[in-house]
Amino acid sequence: MTATEKIVGNTANFVDERLGAAKWVKKSLNKVFPDHWTFMFGEVCMYSFVILLLSGTFLTFWFDPSQKEVVYNGAYEPLQGLKMSAAYASTLNISFEIRGGLLMRQIHHWAANIFMAAIVAHLLRVFFTGAFRKPREFNWILGILLLTLGLVEGLLGYSLPDDLLSGTGLRITSAIIQAIPVVGTYVSFFLFGGEFPGTDFIPRIFTLHILIIPGIFLAVITIHVMLVWYQKHTQFPGVGRTEKNVVGHPILPVYMAKAGGFFFVVFGITAFISAVASINPIWLYGPYTPGQISAGSQPDWYMGWLDGLVRMAPPLETHAFGHTISWNILIPAVIIPGIIFTGMALYPFIESWITGDKREHHLLDRPRNVPNRTALGVMSITFVMVALINGGNDIIATNFDLSINQIMWFSRIGIFILPPLAFIITKRLCLSLQRADRELLLHGAETGRLLRLPHGEFVEVHAPISPEKAYQLQSHEQLVPLEIADVDARGVRRPGALKNKLKRRLSKAHAVSIPKVTEQELKEIENH
Amino acid sequence: MSNELTPIDNSALPQHSPRATDVNPASEKRAEQQVAILFGLSAVGSLLLIYSYIFVKDNVFIFIPIMGNQNAQQLGIGIGMAMSLFFIGIAAIHWAKTLMPDKEIVNHRHEFRSSDEDRAELVQTVKEGVAGVQLGRRKLIKRSLGVAAGLFALPPVLLLRDLGPLPGKKLETTNWKAGTRLLTDPGNRPILASDLEVGAVVQVLPAVADMEHRPLSDIAKDPVLLIRLRPEEFQLDAQRLAMTHEGIIAFSKICSHMGCAVALYEQTTKHLLCPCHQSTFDVTRAAKVIFGPAARPLPQLDITVDAEGYLVARAPFNEAVGPSFWERNSQ
Incomplete structure (x- = not known):
């Protein structure tokens, strides 16, 4: 026995005699994680969260979350002698006087953007492959919670430096809060400690940004990952992969080395981007004062679509009985996001209600094989993209020499027309891809080789596809509509006729698909 | 299947x-x-x-x-x-x-649903546990628990009361009063009507006691834009026209939509544009909204000159400036 083995053995013995961990750890180290490049999005989320914790902690050592007025006399000459908040001055200090401070600020901001982008990519992967289906609905809802928290945490984070751009963002935030009927004004006064902007808000959101919300994040991410661990990861269909197993590399050593290495890769790439690409150069914006603004004020992209919705809202306000309701703010900034996020959280249950499918699913769908869901996803993306484009309408207008009014009208009309159009096109594309799969399975792959037959006819030679590929192309289930009769077996009308009708129609739309190749068809081809 | x-x-x-x-x-x-x-x-x-x-x-x-x-x-x-x-x-x-082994291995899955026996046992255990609490029999405890549980959540909420003052009329008042001088921002200098050329735009703030230390919450309400046009360019009713002075018209700079500074003025069209959400206001028609999401014109400040010829406010704003809120009571 080598010395190392002895030390490891003794340590393991010490721990196991006290915790009895050997059995559980042994099982865990043999745990299997299936491989697919799309499974890395979730990893990127987790790693960038760790990067955010590390870089954020670094920043707190010098950041002063105070709105006390100071006169700047630091290293950045253009702003010397200006009155500003201590928060802004200390952010300048981190950027210009702390070695590596600017790098850390940029790592923190870039990592936040990567975090949000990875969350969105992860969410789309889970959605389009049906990974949210039973038994994983809890984890889907936790994911939506993390996305929502991320939006809030990002907004609070980029507001902390108290610069002109983020202050304008807070002004808008306060207007949204004020617009909430009945309680809005009070909530706003309590949050800001009086009238906007006051001197309490930055210290308060600092506590939320570095303590409360990261704490919630940490708890929810832990549960999210533990559930993946406990329920085991989903896998793409393929030979040898069933609903009853999971195929992949064990944790030790391959997965651990790859995942651990990937953390360093994500951190390294974030550091590289932050070293060469400037982000949020607050010294160019100047300190916040409500009387000023810079043209082209833009939130970060993950808030940009909401701003785009606010921009395109019609100028509607109701004045009645001495009160004002701002529909132009409530609809785009409160009601529509509320509907979208609630709808997203409930989607697994809605789909299961439509399909009547209450079984467990561990094999993922190929997006083309569930055309309705895929089309719904693309429709939602289109909606957000139109809103996002409108959120940057001023930037687009100046860069492409267009008028803001044109872009605004494009968005106002497009937000109603383009998403349904995207739905229809996507559904058709999915069905075409299914047809192509069917062709491939029946006639093999096109080789591009032409053959001249003895009587002069030209034909293209088709090569048979591999059994693995063939299996993959037909391993999915044929979608079938629910059969819901309006009357029961004895001819009595069943209750809930309207609900049944709705369910039947949705189920029919959901089940539109190309018939799978049957065994008989394959035999006929073989005999041909 | x-x-x-x-x-x-x-x-x-x-x-x-x-x-x-x-x-x-x-x-x-x-x-x-x-x-x-x-x-x-x-x-x-x-x-x-x-x-x-x-x-x-x-x-x-x-x-x-x-x-x-x-x-x-x-x-x-x-x-x-x-x-x-x-x-x-x-x-x-x-x-x-x-270099590490690349052999894939297989784990097996098991249905998550517990067996019927386990479920039945759980139900039994819970039932016994709940019965042990005896809430049904002990009415006195049940009621006092109800009172305690109903009240104990209130103190923490009450303790948050001092987060901020009550709004009162704060959102409806500014530092503009009858006779308040219009001072340049920056600079805090009073303005003669003749200082402004036709086409000029100036940002002004009200004269207050301590002009060096205006709280930001005042700067969030007080800024006013002065714009001088040729009097014949206005398309105003008599009342609004009376609020101008020799072609000088004054609007709140705080957007009636979400409170951003309406900072962009287009000379040729006489339009004010808010950079946040592109609400566009027509200066010649009392800042009427001609584009974008804002639902109300920018409030107009009634101005005149004092005995020394400096521009002053003739009256406070007759409506709340800035974004709407529930208690706001004017069109």
């Missing part, structure tokens, strides 16, 4: 084909060297960071194509850190992919 078919055998995993490093000692050796080189590059990155941190001055700039002049210290620290992290990761992954 009836439409399920499995014509292809699904029992076996795909054939495992060995990698070059599994069969060829030379490529195994090469992979090992590659991993070592990658770890080495990481160490180089760490050293670059340390060198840049200690020895590179923060006022040294180097020219890099495309990126232009870059601060050498920042760049050295950044690139060093990126290398030191990135290459550790790449080395580990390369090691795992080329």
Whole structure:
């Protein structure tokens, strides 16, 4: 026995005699994680969260979350002698006087953007492959919670430096809060400690940004990952992969080395981007004062679509009985996001209600094989993209020499027309891809080789596809509509006729698909 | 299911084909060297960071194509850190992919639903537990618990009351009063009507006791834009026209939509544009909204001149400035 083995053995013995961990750890180290490049999005989320914790902690050592007025006399000459908040001055200090401070600020901001982008990519992967289906609905809802928290945490984070751009963002935030009927004004006064902007808000959101919300994040991410661990990861269909197993590399050593290495890769790439690409150069914006603004004020992209919705809202306000309701703010900034996020959280249950499918699913769908869901996803993306484009309408207008009014009208009309159009096109594309799969399975792959037959006819030679590929192309289930009769077996009308009708129609739309190749068809081809 | 078919055998995993490093000692050796080189590059990155941190001055700039002049210290620290992290990761992954065993293994899944016996036992345990609490029998405890549970949540909520003052009429009042002088911002100088050329735009603030230390919450309500047009360019009713002075018209600079500063004025069209959401106001028609999401015109300030000829407010704003709120009571 080598010395190392002895030390490891003794340590393991010490721990196991006290915790009895050997059995559980042994099982865990043999745990299997299936491989697919799309499974890395979730990893990127987790790693960038760790990067955010590390870089954020670094920043707190010098950041002063105070709105006390100071006169700047630091290293950045253009702003010397200006009155500003201590928060802004200390952010300048981190950027210009702390070695590596600017790098850390940029790592923190870039990592936040990567975090949000990875969350969105992860969410789309889970959605389009049906990974949210039973038994994983809890984890889907936790994911939506993390996305929502991320939006809030990002907004609070980029507001902390108290610069002109983020202050304008807070002004808008306060207007949204004020617009909430009945309680809005009070909530706003309590949050800001009086009238906007006051001197309490930055210290308060600092506590939320570095303590409360990261704490919630940490708890929810832990549960999210533990559930993946406990329920085991989903896998793409393929030979040898069933609903009853999971195929992949064990944790030790391959997965651990790859995942651990990937953390360093994500951190390294974030550091590289932050070293060469400037982000949020607050010294160019100047300190916040409500009387000023810079043209082209833009939130970060993950808030940009909401701003785009606010921009395109019609100028509607109701004045009645001495009160004002701002529909132009409530609809785009409160009601529509509320509907979208609630709808997203409930989607697994809605789909299961439509399909009547209450079984467990561990094999993922190929997006083309569930055309309705895929089309719904693309429709939602289109909606957000139109809103996002409108959120940057001023930037687009100046860069492409267009008028803001044109872009605004494009968005106002497009937000109603383009998403349904995207739905229809996507559904058709999915069905075409299914047809192509069917062709491939029946006639093999096109080789591009032409053959001249003895009587002069030209034909293209088709090569048979591999059994693995063939299996993959037909391993999915044929979608079938629910059969819901309006009357029961004895001819009595069943209750809930309207609900049944709705369910039947949705189920029919959901089940539109190309018939799978049957065994008989394959035999006929073989005999041909 | 009836439409399920499995014509292809699904029992076996795909054939495992060995990698070059599994069969060829030379490529195994090469992979090992590659991993070592990658770890080495990481160490180089760490050293670059340390060198840049200690020895590179923060006022040294180097020219890099495309990126232009870059601060050498920042760049050295950044690139060093990126290398030191990135290459550790790449080395580990390369090691795992080329040299660690690449045999896939299979775990089995089990349905999550508990067995019927377990469920029944759980129900029984819970029932017994709940029965042990005896809430049904002990009415007095039940009621007092109800009172306690109903009240104990109130104190923490009440304790948050001092987060801020009550709104009162604060959102409806500004520092503009009858006779308040209009002062330039910045500069705090009073303005003669003749100071403004036709076409000029000036931002003004009200004269207050301490002009050097205006709270930001005042600056969030008080700013006013003065614009001078030719009187014949106005298309105002008599009442609004009376609020102007010799072609000088005054509007709140705080957007009636969400409170941004309406800072963009287009000379040729006489339009004011808010950069936040592009609400556009027509100055000649009392800041009527002609585009964008704002639902109300910018409030107009009634101005005149005092005995010395300086511009003053004739009256406070007759409506709340800034974004709408529930208690706002005017069209």
